[in-house]
């Protein structure tokens with residue numbers, strides 16, 4: 001019996017050794033995906049269809065994956081990292097874990113939607129908005145700036161989801177644009193004035209239900225709901241701060257190839273496809289309602305054009321998630 005078992009174990013081991021490398025080939029490139037799962041799935045399917053290269057998606061959040069990649073270091077199984085927002089990319093970049101992005105991929109997106117470093121690339125973009133209840137607020141009552149929401153007159157009247165990477169990216173832009181002292185002050189006032197909800201969809205639902213006047217979220221939550229039943233956005237309108245305001249921040253979703261990737265050519269090809277016509281067309285015609293950022297790419301015509309948003313100039317490579325978490329914790333928001 002003992003002999004039989006060890007023989008079986010030996011056979012299993014031998015099989016494992018044979019099956020091991022073949023299986024690794026089968027799964028193609030591994031993408032740690034923190035972008036919306038449905039969008040990444042469309043990208044992966046389109047890329048595989050065109051190139052025959054398989055893509056395995058592992059889905060998670062911006063900060064969980066960035067921390068995981070840093071912890072895994074050179075042993076990370078990931079070939080590609082995709083995020084919703086830039087700070088998670090900046091964290092992995094600061095740890096020196098990205099390979100430079102191929103020049104022809106970088107050339108596919110305008111400079112303003114790229115980190116200055118070329119260590120990763122913009123793949124999509126999202127605009128900060130103030131989603132407000134049309135019944136409760138008239139246009140002349142809207143905040144002119146994100147900074148106005150610190151005013152005592154806004155006490156109890158606005159909402160956000162501070163635990164999410166979307167809102168934290170907005171704070172990282174505020175930090176980059178206005179500095180640490182001003183950001184700390186604003187966060188302190190935010191703590192006084194705002195109501196916390198978990199998730200941006202929940203914020204929008206609360207605004208729609210009239211529980212609260214408005215909330216700071218990204219634009220696509222509204223358009224996604226409108227494209228379905230509209231039941232969670234019927235009473236909602238979007239206010240774009242424009243005027244290079246911190247509240248007009250356009251957050252860049254990033255893609256990067258890990259320096260430790262065992263399939264660097266395939267991983268680079270994936271990024272090239274996502275930033276090229278195939279990947280950017282998915283943004284135009286799909287259900288993500290995120291902005292396309294490619295040079296000749298067009299976004300969904302339902303959206304306010306990216307070039308009309310008057311976004312402040314921010315180098316996404318400089319967005320500092322660690323400092324943001326520190327400041328938000330100090331303010332009692334996390």
Ligand SMILES: [Fe+2]
Pocket residue numbers: 084166200218
């Ligand atoms: Fe989001």
